[in-house]
Amino acid sequence: MADERAIQVEDLGVRFRRGRRGGRSIKDIFGGSRRRARPGEFWALRHVSFTVRHGEAIGVVGRNGQGKSTLLKLVAGVMLPDEGIAEVHGGVAPLIEITGGFAGDLTVRENVRLIAGLHGMSKAEVARRFDDIIAFAEIADFVETPYKHLSSGMKVRLAFAVVSQLDEPIVLVDEVLAVGDRAFKAKCYRRIDELLAEGRTLFFVSHNEKDLRRFCTRGLYLDKGALKLDAPIGEVLDAYNADYNS
Template identity: 55%
Template sequence: MSDPVIEAHDLGIQFNKGRRKQRKLREMFIFRGKNRRTPAATTDFWALRHLDFSIQHGEAVGLIGSNGTGKSTLLRLIAGVLTPDEGSVVCRGKVAPLLELSAGFSGDLTGRENVQIVAAMHGLSSQQIRSKFDEIVDYAEIGDFIDTPVRHYSSGMKVRLGFAVITQLEHPVLLVDEALAVGDRKFREKCYATIEGMLAQGRTLVLVSHSDADLRRFCKRGIYLRGGQLITDGPVEDALDTYHDFAKV
């Protein structure tokens, strides 16, 4: 059997309430403008600790848990935009991150300019961007607004454009963080069909969602996190049952 696409050993990351953890340059660009204020009080805590798991090529795995249990942090560790404080996580393949879909957009630049910058940031060459540009615009359904500064876009338009860019990546690993919960119903169904097409190509998916229906639709396996710890790793129904059982307590 080949090496796992994603592999974590004794993985942990510590944060400080009140002082932001120093981030990689890539994350500062992707998530710029987030959490600028620094509270006065400081308290160390482990957002994730002692995580051990592996994900094979072509698997679709759902990360399950309440808000604040470390799901999004784990995706950022896998993507390489955060560095663990202990243990390790390896991702053997380029990542298509459907995390904050409009992150990295500059409000002062047009949609066209933002597409070029964000696509280049994710590794597309100038020639690839030119060849895929019309398809990106058509997918996003924003028409003539492509040459309008993004600050004039609605939140839905930003999301559609961000999703359209990411879906043009041919990277083998998809990291999706609640991206399917946004937009109108018609666009969500379009997103669903796109994700299903990517999975049919044999890509690997790690999905964070609070929707049981979405988790069941895309994932056969579930990892349930609670308090930064891995509680259940198995069939998605088992992970969901454990999650709901804890929620009743």
């Protein structure tokens, strides 16, 4: 049923130009996919279709350059497809390009209010959750410090702390657990476990097989921009390993 769908992807395709995203002219937009491809263009994803139900935990598998992060951006709505649709039924908490959107000259306090507000959190809710966000990020001594003066690790911790506090039903994660020290990773793992226990939907891109097996029950295997396999996560990882580790 429609109300069971968290994410609906149908015949999705996105085209790039070598070296940069292929910008489209007005003629391209209204001419559709039948317009002749320009030199140097290629399809990063094409003819990709799948459905994610609310509460599912999906892991996206594939080598670098196979379209995993592109797919996540299309689902997040930060990139538009050239073909097909990517419909999301519910709000999204995007843990992708995790430090994007933060303003360097604003303080940590100001950035928390800004980023949380941009994601729809009310001022009262930001105030209520502020101390928890700062405690999670472990930067209580830097609340009035300009964001640009934080270390890279502090920036990642702050971004994860803010976005993981959002109440959106769908969580998109792109390699965020690949950064940070062991203690912070353990804290992130516990937070993701909490989100899954709350019935959130997880769409998770990672190269870490252990993380994929821990969090996900189903996998999508992308290869050369196509969806090669949609199956239980163990089966997907076995197929991926057989293709590239033999």
